[in-house]
Amino acid sequence: MRALAAAAVGLAAALALVLTVTAIGPPEGTTSPEPLLTSAPAHP
Amino acid sequence: MRRRASLILLGVAVFLAALAPLLRWYAFPRLAKVPAGSYQTAVLEAKDATLVDYARMEPRTVPKVTLVQTLKGNAEEARKIRRETGRDVVVWDTLTHMNGPDGAMISRIPERYVFDAHSQQPVHAGGEHVDGTPVRRDGIEYKWPFLVEKRDYRYFDMQTRTSAPIHYRGTRSFRGLDVYYFEQTIPWTSVPLPKRMPLGVTPETVRQLGLERWYTTRRMFWIDPVTGAPVNGEEVHREELRWTGHPEKKPITAFAGHVKMRADYVDSTVALVTSQRRLVLLLTSWLPWGSAGLGGALAALALFLEARTRPRRAFTGQKTHYGGKTERQAPGKRAAWSRGGSP
Structure with missing residues (x-):
């Protein structure tokens, strides 16, 4: 019974971690202020 | 004490084993963008x-x-x-x-x-x-x-x-x-x-x-x-x-x-892609395989500890009840094998 409880806690923790991380997700970001280039830069 | 350790190890093992497929097939498709x-x-x-x-x-x-x-x-x-x-x-x-x-x-x-x-x-x-x-x-x-x-x-x-x-x-x-x-x-x-x-x-x-x-x-x-x-x-x-x-x-x-x-753009693109592929590999391969392997090892260790605990109780004549209490031994019935751990 205790083993089952320990396994359930482990499973719940894994689910909680993955669901939280995916819910937060990566940062959205903003549009770059850099222009659309019309000439070749000297270097990248 | 040993039983508690094996339970904690089992919990962590299940956590890691569950994390492996969740990262690969649930988290990765949602996080990689x-x-x-x-x-x-x-x-x-x-x-x-x-x-x-x-x-x-x-x-x-x-x-x-x-x-x-x-x-x-x-x-x-x-x-x-x-x-x-x-x-x-x-x-x-x-x-x-x-x-x-x-x-x-x-x-x-x-x-x-x-x-x-x-x-x-x-x-x-x-x-x-x-x-x-x-x-x-x-x-x-x-x-x-x-x-x-x-x-x-x-x-x-x-x-x-x-x-x-x-x-x-x-x-x-x-x-x-x-x-x-x-x-x-x-x-x-x-x-x-x-x-x-x-x-x-x-x-x-x-x-x-x-x-x-x-x-x-x-x-x-x-x-x-x-x-x-x-x-x-x-x-x-x-x-x-x-x-x-x-x-x-x-x-x-x-x-x-x-x-x-242009050659310098090839260089910078390869450098950028090399760094980005590490993040993708982390979610698709390194973390899932790592946590699955570690989870398996910890599960094996938990089972090993559990196996070591059980025979000792059997040989000492102790019976563990739920709640952690042990039966009192009858006088003069101390087992000779009780010292030295499991056989």
């Missing part, structure tokens, strides 16, 4: 190219033609489309600017490409265009999906404004990376003229001269199979101005050249 605000440039060059001189309407050989390509993620527009459609999209406003050897503009073609941030499939949310003309893509452009498959894809061609298969031609080694090589050939096709051309030439001017633009290309991409990002691109590109209704008249070569990515 093209950033909405990405900004990338690429410079491609064609050495000893042929270019039309619009003043004399004659082709001439020039030492170098440069293509400057900018991809700019429009994060605000992506948010707006997500609110409207519920889909996580990326909106790329791009500009392909072609310059002659003197740096003067030869043509400029802006584009808007809207695609799913996770799958890279085109999303039809309005506003997609090539050079101001609305288009409806059914193929990828610029970037392949994450975890590229060894198969043909449909790739959008900006000049013809249609999608056609781009063929997988095998795995190659490129700057230390194993990459997938893709190739697409667009046969001679009549295509629209760019709206912006040098010397104030307009598509209408060219039409009035009785000319139309035809184009063929063979495009090659070396794609990192993990991120789906091109690490190199080349095109053998030919354009002609043909006399409308007069196939017997010799066409004017408008452009002919082998366009290759």
Whole structure:
């Protein structure tokens, strides 16, 4: 019974971690202020 | 104490074992996406190219033609489309600017490409265009999906404004990376003229001269199979101005050249892709396999500890009840094997 409880806690923790991380997700970001280039830069 | 340790180990083992498939098949498809605000440039060059001189309407050989390509993620527009459609999209406003050897503009073609941030499939949310003309893509452009498959894809061609298969031609080694090589050939096709051309030439001017633009290309991409990002691109590109209704008249070569990515841009692209592929591999391979392996090892250790605990109780005659209490031993019945741990 205790083993089952320990396994359930482990499973719940894994689910909680993955669901939280995916819910937060990566940062959205903003549009770059850099222009659309019309000439070749000297270097990248 | 040993029993508690084995229970904790079992809990951690289950946590890690469950984490492995969850990371690979639940977290990765949701977390891996093209950033909405990405900004990338690429410079491609064609050495000893042929270019039309619009003043004399004659082709001439020039030492170098440069293509400057900018991809700019429009994060605000992506948010707006997500609110409207519920889909996580990326909106790329791009500009392909072609310059002659003197740096003067030869043509400029802006584009808007809207695609799913996770799958890279085109999303039809309005506003997609090539050079101001609305288009409806059914193929990828610029970037392949994450975890590229060894198969043909449909790739959008900006000049013809249609999608056609781009063929997988095998795995190659490129700057230390194993990459997938893709190739697409667009046969001679009549295509629209760019709206912006040098010397104030307009598509209408060219039409009035009785000319139309035809184009063929063979495009090659070396794609990192993990991120789906091109690490190199080349095109053998030919354009002609043909006399409308007069196939017997010799066409004017408008452009002919082998366009290759400039070496410093290849270096920077390879460096960028190498760093990005580590993040993808972390979610698809390293973390899932690592946690599965560690989970298995901890489960084995938990079982081992449990196995060591049980025989000792049996030999000592102790019986553990739920709640942690042990039965009191009868006087004089101390087991001889109780010391020294398990047999």
